[in-house]
Every structure is written in structure tokens, then in C-alpha cells.
Amino acid sequence: MAKNVEPVYYGDYLQLEQLLGAQQPHSPRYGDEAHEETLFIIVHQVYELWFKQVLHELRSIYGLFAQPQLADESLALVGHRLRRVLTIQELMNQQVQVIETMTPQEFLAFRDYLVPASGFQSIQFKELEILLGLNRQRRIAFDQQSFYNRLNDHDRAYLENLEAQPSLFDRVDDWLARMPFLRFQDFSFWSLYQQAVNDMLDADSETVRNNATLTDAEQQQELKGIAETRENFAALFDQQRYQQLRDSGAVQLSQPAMLSALFISLYREEPVFHLPFQVITSLAEVDEKLTIWRYKHAMMVQRMLGSKIGTGGSSGHDYLRKTTESNRVFKDFFSMATYLLPKSAMPVLPQQVKRALGFYFSHQTQ
């Protein structure tokens, strides 16, 4: 690092004059200043700063995944930066409490001065969603129409351009799909595994049939659920059926990516899989924490507005609550758990496969 020769002044370095001069409540323009408006502005600004940092990390992670090969060191860096994102997300989720110290009536004192500005116009939040992999078709109907109507031309063009690029989800899918583990010679892992899962589902069905506490209707319901799991599981190994699941939106990952992710999760203790498993888990956590934020924000909005509509024109709480489930990006990493087996039921890996997944050092004696 070059030596610091020019003395730096704290406030100049952080541009505090600009930063601390950027809280300008609107209520004094119309009457008395609403005391809580400053809190409202600062909380939003703090979120926007954290969005900026999260985007900074995710863009760098995206860049690493965009390489034709992802080296082990890069994967370690991805894991490291994802952990930072998760730590910030944790903080963002806790911060909802700060805005909740404002009462609904205190909010009403300045709310009308904000119309029609809305969180809909948080370009960084929308960028975060798009970068992760939320595309327009997956947004709920209201959002599909309204998403771009509320933006100025510059912001709309910026986000539309982003939507046209592959997302982090697409890059992660490519990375998983090109993993070599599924193509070992003579390695009939998947047929052994299918058998083991079917045995597990047979045992589950038997448990349901023998459960005397269930009514006939409950038994039928449970058995139907198991039959559906069996159906979806079988589709994992059948290109056409899997594509149908994908077209219906039931799964998002491509078939090879899904199988790789499953294989990594099943054998996560093998040394080669430590980092990939950590990355898969962290991406699932990013999704989970974002879902928690959406939910907390939706609850807070209900507390503030009841069933009033939002300043951006949505149904408010109702709209936001729906997005908590529909806007998830890495949901497949969660649903995959349906097909995980207890260790005792796992097919034993052939020796040559096990060797390829481990760290082997030969100790030569002379």
C-alpha cells in the first residue's frame, strides 16, 4: 500500500457535511415540524447505505461466478463475502425495531407529504432483487404491472438493462451444472440413491397406514402428500418431467444444478464439498434473511397503516405479505431437504469416487 502523505481530516474523508446535511424533513413546509420525520428519513437512509454495501459485495461475488472456472481461492472469497452480507442482513432485520418506535399517529403527522414517493422506488432494493435473480415473470401480478410505472425514465432503463443480464441465480446454476462429480465412470450413484429414497418413502407410507390415531381422511391426506413427494422426486431424474416442473414454477434450478446441489448436500462432509456446501447454505440464508426482512417490514406496515393503501398505491400490508413467499430466489435449496436421507441410509461411495472427493497425501518412505 502506498504511504499516506497527505493529512486527512475525519469529516472531509467521510464527507460528513453532505451526509449530515441530507436530512430535510418536508413537514416544516406545511406547518409545524413533525418530530418523527427525521427518524423516518434517517432509518431509510441507513437502509440505503446498507443496500449499497450489500450490492458492492454481491456484485463482486457475481463477478467471480461469471469466470469460466471458479478457483478454490475464489470460492473461499465468495463464502467470506457472503458471510459479510448475512451479517449486514441480520442488522437490517433488527433495525425494523427502530422505525417501530414511531406510533401510527406520529406517522400520520407527515405521511401525506410523501405521496407518491414509496419504497417501490428504492432502485437499490430492486437492483438487489434483480441481481439475486427475481425476474419480472416471477413477481406477483400487481408488481409486474406497477413495478416500472412508478420509476423515472433513467431508473426504468437502468433496471430493465439489469433484467436483461444473467442474474446471480443463473451464474450459480451454471456453476453447479458444470460440476464434474455427476459424471464419474461406472458410478451408478443415482440409481442406488433413488432406491434408498423410495425405501424411505415406503417406510413413511407404512408409518402412516399403521398410525391408529389418524382418521381415514387424515391418512389419505398424508399418503397423498407422500405420493406427491415421490412424483417430484422421480421427476428429478427425468428430463421431460423435470422441465414440466420448471415450466410450472415449482422448481427454478436446472436439472443438473439441482442434482449437483443435492449431491453436495448429501456428501457435504467430503473435503472437496466443504466450500461449495458453505456457499449453497449461505445463499439459502441470504434468501431466508431477505424473506424475514420482507415479513417484518410487512408487519410493521400493518401496524402503521392497518389496511390503508401504500403511498405507492399498492394494497399495503396485503401486497407486501404476498411478496414474502413469491419473491424468494433460492427456494430450491430449501425444498431439496425433502430428498435428504439419514446418513445410515446413504449409498456407500465407490472407493475411486471417495478418493476424488478427499485430500490424499502419499507419504513416501525410503
Ligand code: HEM
Ligand atoms: C413507517 C414506515 C413504513 C411504511 C408505512 C412503509 C410502507 C410501505 C408500503 C405500503 C409499501 C408497498 C408499496 C406502496 O404501496 O407504497 C412499501 C414498500 C417498500 N418499502 Fe416501506 N414502509 C416503511 C418503512 C420502510 C423502510 C424503513 C424501508 C427501508 C428501506 C422500506 C423499504 C421499502 C421497500 C424496499 C419497498 C418495496 C418492497 C417491494 O416492492 O417488495 N420501507 N413500504
